[in-house]
Amino acid sequence: xxxxxxxxxxxGMSNGFGQAGHDVVAAFxxxxxxxxxxxxxxxHPIFEQDLSNFEEAAQLxxxxxxxxxxxxxxCQDFSHAGKRSEGDRANLTNAYAEIIRMxxxxxxxxxxxxxxxxxxxxxxARAIFKEAGYGLTEKVLDASLCGVPQKRKRFxxxxxxxxxxxFLDELIESKVSATPMTVRDYLGNQLGVxxxxxxxxxxxxxxxxxxxxxxxxxxxxxxxxxxxxxxxPNDVAPVNDQLRELSTYERSLIQTFPPNFIWVGNKTTLxxxxxxxxxxxxxxxxxxxxxxxxxxxxxxxxxxxxxx
Numbered sequence: 626x627x628x629x630x631x632x633x634x635x636x637g638m639s640n641g642f643g644q645a646g647h648d649v650v651a652a653f654x655x656x657x658x659x660x661x662x663x664x665x666x667x668x669h670p671i672f673e674q675d676l677s678n679f680e681e682a683a684q685l686x687x688x689x690x691x692x693x694x695x696x697x698x699x700c701q702d703f704s705h706a707g708k709r710s711e712g713d714r715a716n717l718t719n720a721y722a723e724i725i726r727m728x729x730x731x732x733x734x735x736x737x738x739x740x741x742x743x744x745x746x747x748x749x750a751r752a753i754f755k756e757a758g759y760g761l762t763e764k765v766l767d768a769s770l771c772g773v774p775q776k777r778k779r780f781x782x783x784x785x786x787x788x789x790x791x792f793l794d795e796l797i798e799s800k801v802s803a804t805p806m807t808v809r810d811y812l813g814n815q816l817g818v819x820x821x822x823x824x825x826x827x828x829x830x831x832x833x834x835x836x837x838x839x840x841x842x843x844x845x846x847x848x849x850x851x852x853x854x855x856x857x858p859n860d861v862a863p864v865n866d867q868l869r870e871l872s873t874y875e876r877s878l879i880q881t882f883p884p885n886f887i888w889v890g891n892k893t894t895l896x897x898x899x900x901x902x903x904x905x906x907x908x909x910x911x912x913x914x915x916x917x918x919x920x921x922x923x924x925x926x927x928x929x930x931x932x933x
Contacts, residue, residue: 631696641908683727693732722750760788769805769839772906808836833860845900881906
């Protein structure tokens, strides 16, 4: 299926949907550093474009004849780590919906943090999708149940023209794992440690984690063990001289980027790109579900034609 990726970032969604067998033909992004990184890893073009100008964006996207548009409008105004108010970035959710309404691909996939589902911006976008004729599947997915060694919940709104709401619910539920994936399940002993430090948002939360559990959500900041950190009652191991944070590269592996992915930018920028990205395997999971459903639709249509 021909796919265009909006708000493409460094390419988590493009990578995952490509692995699921879809043909990503173009991407659009406004963050210059992410564009440089994306360009190093994909052969199709990526365009620097302010997607809040949705009429101009739709004109640029239409010639690519996308059968599916994917993307995640920036989520900082919805994030658990942010100020929890809806500002200009939330308006990009509506811009995404307007682009879908104007380009009218057969499919679309919009992802965001889990709490965006109850936002005013999504309610407005949802109304636009429904008015445009899309059936919607709306799911919060735990990445650790979808092939990612990380407890990361993301909201997916998947649209299909002319379908009923909830059309993918049963198929998704049949594919989700019953048990979460641990870091050791995915990486074995590649990290060379059994425990690692992940800086908490505040010291009422633990900071030491085991590779025999899913990693906590990879965020856009990555700090070493602070001097004087004595531990938290829920830490799974004591603080000692061997305890360390994960490296930037190791964090990209937790986000299920391929080991040969080319990272371009300074450390601060890379940490932010990696933390903002959709885990590749989570995107692949969604892409594979869509492929399977599309095959079912084709099979049903062939049977109807054969039966006259």
